[in-house]
Amino acid sequence: MNSPDRFDHFEGDMVSEARLLASIQSRMTAGEDVHVGPGDDAAVLARPSGPLIVSVDQCVEGLHFLPDTDLDSIGRKAVRRAAGDLAAMAASPLGLVATALLPSRFTQREALRLYESIRTEAESINCPLVGGDTSVWRKDLQGGLHLSVTVLGFTHHPVLRSTAQLGDRVCVTGPLGGSFVSGRHLSPPVRIREAMQLRDELKVELHAMIDVSDGLGKDALAIAMASRVRLHLHRESIPCHPGTSWKDALQDGEDHELLFTVSPQADLSVIPFPTFEIGTVVGGQPGVELVDENGGRTEVGHLGWNHGA
Amino acid sequence: MNSPDRFDHFEGDMVSEARLLASIQSRMTAGEDVHVGPGDDAAVLARPSGPLIVSVDQCVEGLHFLPDTDLDSIGRKAVRRAAGDLAAMAASPLGLVATALLPSRFTQREALRLYESIRTEAESINCPLVGGDTSVWRKDLQGGLHLSVTVLGFTHHPVLRSTAQLGDRVCVTGPLGGSFVSGRHLSPPVRIREAMQLRDELKVELHAMIDVSDGLGKDALAIAMASRVRLHLHRESIPCHPGTSWKDALQDGEDHELLFTVSPQADLSVIPFPTFEIGTVVGGQPGVELVDENGGRTEVGHLGWNHGA
Numbered sequence: 001m002n003s004p005d006r007f008d009h010f011e012g013d014m015v016s017e018a019r020l021l022a023s024i025q026s027r028m029t030a031g032e033d034v035h036v037g038p039g040d041d042a043a044v045l046a047r048p049s050g051p052l053i054v055s056v057d058q059c060v061e062g063l064h065f066l067p068d069t070d071l072d073s074i075g076r077k078a079v080r081r082a083a084g085d086l087a088a089m090a091a092s093p094l095g096l097v098a099t100a101l102l103p104s105r106f107t108q109r110e111a112l113r114l115y116e117s118i119r120t121e122a123e124s125i126n127c128p129l130v131g132g133d134t135s136v137w138r139k140d141l142q143g144g145l146h147l148s149v150t151v152l153g154f155t156h157h158p159v160l161r162s163t164a165q166l167g168d169r170v171c172v173t174g175p176l177g178g179s180f181v182s183g184r185h186l187s188p189p190v191r192i193r194e195a196m197q198l199r200d201e202l203k204v205e206l207h208a209m210i211d212v213s214d215g216l217g218k219d220a221l222a223i224a225m226a227s228r229v230r231l232h233l234h235r236e237s238i239p240c241h242p243g244t245s246w247k248d249a250l251q252d253g254e255d256h257e258l259l260f261t262v263s264p265q266a267d268l269s270v271i272p273f274p275t276f277e278i279g280t281v282v283g284g285q286p287g288v289e290l291v292d293e294n295g296g297r298t299e300v301g302h303l304g305w306n307h308g309a
Numbered sequence: 310m311n312s313p314d315r316f317d318h319f320e321g322d323m324v325s326e327a328r329l330l331a332s333i334q335s336r337m338t339a340g341e342d343v344h345v346g347p348g349d350d351a352a353v354l355a356r357p358s359g360p361l362i363v364s365v366d367q368c369v370e371g372l373h374f375l376p377d378t379d380l381d382s383i384g385r386k387a388v389r390r391a392a393g394d395l396a397a398m399a400a401s402p403l404g405l406v407a408t409a410l411l412p413s414r415f416t417q418r419e420a421l422r423l424y425e426s427i428r429t430e431a432e433s434i435n436c437p438l439v440g441g442d443t444s445v446w447r448k449d450l451q452g453g454l455h456l457s458v459t460v461l462g463f464t465h466h467p468v469l470r471s472t473a474q475l476g477d478r479v480c481v482t483g484p485l486g487g488s489f490v491s492g493r494h495l496s497p498p499v500r501i502r503e504a505m506q507l508r509d510e511l512k513v514e515l516h517a518m519i520d521v522s523d524g525l526g527k528d529a530l531a532i533a534m535a536s537r538v539r540l541h542l543h544r545e546s547i548p549c550h551p552g553t554s555w556k557d558a559l560q561d562g563e564d565h566e567l568l569f570t571v572s573p574q575a576d577l578s579v580i581p582f583p584t585f586e587i588g589t590v591v592g593g594q595p596g597v598e599l600v601d602e603n604g605g606r607t608e609v610g611h612l613g614w615n616h617g618a
Binding site: 045063089095097135146158160226 | 344345348349350351352353354355356357358359360361362363364365366367369371372393394395397398400403404406407408410439440441442444446447450451452453455457459460461462463467469470471518519520535
């Protein structure tokens with residue numbers, strides 16, 4: 001009656017979830033906030049000091065990385081993508097759980113290397129890997145590698161997309177554009193620390209925030225739509241990576257810098273890292289306009305919004 | 310420079326994540342503990358009343374369901390599988406996040422139906438869907454449907470696998486065996502309420518618990534190994550579904566009943582649902598033995614442990 005080839009959640013000949021788990025457990029550094037780590041039915045974390053922040057992201061072969069990408073980069077990218085959502089809420093990290101769906105050709109060594117890259121990256125951002133689940137594609141299915149990472153954090157003052165205010169200044173934490181062609185998409189910046197500093201320094205003057213994952217055009221539009229405002233972005237002020245243009249910055253994704261709005265009075269000089277002021281929040285029909293040096297205006301909220309829809 | 314066909318996280322012609330989200334948002338019933346639901350960078354939940362419980366599970370086409378399974382059943386199974394881990398810790402549910410990786414042939418209607426089944430099932434167990442992520446396989450990859458569900462809960466008294474004690478009685482909340490051949494694996498029981506009742510009624514006399522997902526043999530062994538004890542299971546006491554035997558109960562998985570140990574003094578008559586006493590916790594080398602009506606003993610911890618390893 002047992003049908004391990006039909007629905008058992010672990011059927012690989014080459015990869016043992018039990019051995020993976022044992023290896024992960026042996027390498028974990030115990031944090032006092034992790035009461036129970038990987039190995040029981042669920043993880044147990046200390047009660048958070050404020051409201052709970054949770055977000056999940058996927059990292060899929062062929063979509064988020066190419067088949068020949070090294071495993072260290074894949075694990076790192078999966079963690080950093082998800083971490084971007086904690087940063088975007090200005091949350092303090094608590095921990096994360098990850099799933100891996102492995103191609104049937106995977107070896108134990110490869111599976112372990114992938115988890116090691118997730119574990120070490122998670123530890124490096126103070127968001128320890130506390131649990132997970134591993135499955136292996138059936139041999140007759142040529143499915144690619146798939147990861148999901150769920151991040152947990154907390155904050156008394158989550159910074160939403162929907163709370164931009166008229167007159168706000170629009171800022172970004174770093175240069176944008178060209179993340180895929182440059183390979184930067186595999187190791188995007190993690191702005192959790194910067195987001196907590198913005199939150200702690202600017203307090204109520206930090207109004208709205210998002211991380212730039214789908215391109216500045218689309219992500220600015222997400223703030224505009226949620227807050228029911230217009231964003232004017234000054235073309236010449238947009239920081240771009242060398243070799244990229246404002247158009248790449250607007251269109252390309254996976255930069256994972258923070259896009260935020262602050263009150264006109266906010267003193268950005270107290271922020272201990274560079275920020276770039278790139279626009280203002282104005283009234284009118286929700287949308288995003290690019291303003292050039294001659295005052296010419298172009299609607300750009302659709303840029304980056306070129307998939308699905 | 311933009312390469313939506315290479316790494317954008319949403320490229321399907323047929324499915325729009327924005328429209329999915331709008332539909333999910335419109336159908337959500339606001340819970341006072343959900344401060345921010347789907348649609349921002351992350352969800353915001355009220356600060357939990359105790360330590361945080363988190364677990365993640367996958368539900369993969371070809372492994373956990375067959376390609377012709379209806380979408381309602383797939384969504385339900387994905388939620389219930391993960392919910393089993395909350396039950397196993399005796400946690401009160403807080404909320405869940407889900408990811409879907411959709412075959413490129415999926416239509417908007419199918420995607421919506423899948424999310425609707427997740428949303429309604431999640432609501433029915435008081436564990437609302439508060440966030441998620443959707444991707445679509447590249448058209449040139451014939452990848453199957455993949456779901457992941459991360460469940461969040463809380464409890465001051467998580468019930469672990471590692472805390473069984475010598476002399477404990479071993480109990481289970483319902484009949485086992487034959488979940489796949491019967492189709493029951495698609496709608497396993499959710500024992501969250503029962504687990505909370507066990508926790509609240511038995512208090513410190515409830516020692517260890519796990520949900521039976523990999524077969525009674527393997528899951529009993531998980532308690533034995535974690536607690537460094539032996540479990541004696543009485544063959545004639547094991548409750549089996551009609552048409553199945555104790556061997557199916559030991560070997561088959563995905564029953565999602567609770568297997569727990571209680572002190573010898575525990576008064577099970579206070580429990581407002583049936584429980585089945587099937588064994589005892591004894592000393593010796595960690596393992597699981599089946600004891601027949603003549604006192605004959607067979608090592609059975611390896612049963613159900615037939616994949617990977």
